Amino acid sequence: MSHPYAVVVADLLLVEDDETIGGALSTSLRTHGHTVVWRHGGKAALQDAERRSFDLVVLDLGLPDLDGVEVCRRLRAVQPGCVIVVLTARTDEMDVVVGLEAGADDYLTKPVGLAVLHARLRAHLRRGAPAAPLAPTTAIGDLVVDTARRRVTVGDREVSLRAKEFELLARLAAEPGIAIPRATLMADVWDANWFGSTKTLDVHVAALRRKLAEYADGARLPRIVTLRGHGYRLEMR
Known part of the structure; x- marks a missing residue:
């Protein structure tokens, strides 16, 4: 049992x-x-x-x-x-x-x-639903986040992301230009009852920045802005 x-x-x-x-x-x-x-x-x-x-x-x-x-x-x-x-x-x-x-x-x-x-x-x-439903597809510049197919593309190129990297990017892309607190990102991407260190959030953001930078040449891509003491914001450059 x-x-x-x-x-x-x-x-x-x-x-x-x-x-x-x-x-x-x-x-x-x-x-x-x-x-x-x-x-x-x-x-x-x-x-x-x-x-x-x-x-x-x-x-x-x-x-x-x-x-x-x-x-x-x-x-x-x-x-x-x-x-x-x-x-x-x-x-x-x-x-x-x-x-x-x-x-x-x-x-x-x-x-x-x-x-x-x-x-x-x-x-x-745990595989619970996110706190707020995400749009099936979100386009910000040349970046397209397809939550239904769990795909991220830049033009005709697919960006290879790990599961949590995708979920974090999808959460940021759901509210472009909006400052999202660290606690909200941890709750929505990891777990509503998360406690302890949030260093994993910073590492996943750093990984997303590196991977998106590989597609930056000639593409209009948003950037992930660090808001010290608060969280992150996804916005066009």
């Missing part, structure tokens, strides 16, 4: 070399109704990821055989649609940025309470 608080029963990959921590996490995740594959090293985890699909990966960065950041990059390449949550003792802000830019969707530092961990996993696994 699944745990009463489990919103989604998911296939999880746990990558943790510490026996005590891994055992506790594996048991707790299974108690919440999830299927869990526990691997102690990066190589074994990557082999599993190449053979089968996972909904979510909980990844420690301090692994005995491969650097966790490299494992994160390779997991993202193998399973682009999978949620990757880094769980590590590394607390330096640069480590957080590097982990998120390697493809992680979230970054939690040890020690973390099981209740907090499960709340964050539920937030990532």
